[in-house]
Amino acid sequence: xxxxxxxxxxxxxxxxxxxxxxxxxxxxxxxxxxxxxxxxxxxxxxxxxxxxxxxxxxxxxxxxxxxxxxxxxxxxxxxxxxxxxxxxxxxxxxxxxxxxxxxxxxxxxxxxxxxxxxxxxxxxxxxxxxxxxxxxxxxxxxxxxxxxxxxxxxxxxxxxxxxxxxxxxxxxxxxxxxxxxxxxxxxxxxxxxx
Numbered sequence: 001x002x003x004x005x006x007x008x009x010x011x012x013x014x015x016x017x018x019x020x021x022x023x024x025x026x027x028x029x030x031x032x033x034x035x036x037x038x039x040x041x042x043x044x045x046x047x048x049x050x051x052x053x054x055x056x057x058x059x060x061x062x063x064x065x066x067x068x069x070x071x072x073x074x075x076x077x078x079x080x081x082x083x084x085x086x087x088x089x090x091x092x093x094x095x096x097x098x099x100x101x102x103x104x105x106x107x108x109x110x111x112x113x114x115x116x117x118x119x120x121x122x123x124x125x126x127x128x129x130x131x132x133x134x135x136x137x138x139x140x141x142x143x144x145x146x147x148x149x150x151x152x153x154x155x156x157x158x159x160x161x162x163x164x165x166x167x168x169x170x171x172x173x174x175x176x177x178x179x180x181x182x183x184x185x186x187x188x189x190x191x192x193x194x
Contacts, residue, residue: 003029004125005074007067009057009114010084012039015132015179017047019081024049029074033057033066033084033114035106057084057110058102067117077121082111082154083132087147100146107150108157115161115171123168131158131173138175151175 010016011032023030033055034040040052055066085107088099137151162171
């Protein structure tokens, strides 16, 4: 029996890494897409059966080539976890447009691009998308405009994709609150914190 295949964006550290490890433990072939090559290689070496592909999900060509590579290797995609994301927290008067665009690009545009290029394969497999939003989508903290806007956008993107891709593809989101992921960061970062 062929393994089910899942892509996890931002899967080299934190929530994405734990998600990838769980999928591998449940018999999936998990492929993490991450912009941090050091963390990606380390995660793949720590979790037997995990594959890492370097990818900046805010760049369309990166996403297209990563999805193409997964299809070339495995012939199918059954799951997509859009987890990639980060925040730049600073007063709005100091937040530059470039910083705003970087956060929106990674957190929201990345989910759109991955959904777009995985959709035909997910329809074929009757697969699922899980988008990682945040409690910031519902209640913000000071100086989190870009991150909060991106996570609110994830909620809207989720229900739009659910309407557009269903019933063949299930699309849901979850909104984690504060989670301590220091134990699931790359080793160089864990050493810096310790």
